[in-house]
Amino acid sequence: MVDRCDEARRAGYRRRIGPILAAGLGLFAVAALADVPPVQSTAAWRFLRTANPRGGPDAISMSHTADAMRSDLDLAGLMLRCGEIGTDVIIVVISPFPPRAHPSVIIVADGKEWRFEARVLSAGAELLLPADAAHLVAGPWQSAHELAIKISSQDQSFGGVIPIDGLGPALVKLSANCPAG
DSSP, X not given: OOOHHHHHHHHHHHHHHHHHHXXXXXXXXXXXXXXXXXXXXXXXXXXXXXXXXXXXXXXXXXXXXXXXXXXXXXXXXXXXXXXXXXXXXXXXXXXXXXXXXXXXXXXXXTTEEEEEEOEEOTTSSXXXXXXXXXXXXXXXXXXXXXXXXXXXXXXXEEXXXXXXXXXXXXXXXXXXXXXXX
8 A cells, every 4th residue: 555655755756747848848948738738638648839949940749757656756758759850759757867878778568678778868857769769659659558668877777657548649749740851
């Protein structure tokens, strides 16, 4: 049984995830995810569009939070973002990694395992997966209900589960809103 301290800790975690995922859009300020409606009523994917204060293209992404009951507190969620070429797949974390780190990421879906070396983005709380991950988002992961994720580096190791039901419609909505490149 979950004690009250654990319940309070998880509730605080859920309140922190929205702004952290929103901050993962880059250097732009973003409204909290709680105010953004989901892609469809059964999906928990959130669409975020943020104007670039410098006048460039908007930052556009779809994000999904980790399952707080089955994840370590350091795993915030998954973000699909309009990249320069195609879709960027980013794992958002709470505890930042050093800029030069290359954390190992293992993702399991539907009994299959994929291994990646992630690149840490500027804020340290975003782990950009290689382009191969975008192919998985558009292909094999479409039939999965969740991703089991394990992230490890010399300094830290954690993991959890990110539900991804509604991934197909989320990717379609993202693609429809990405600038033509």
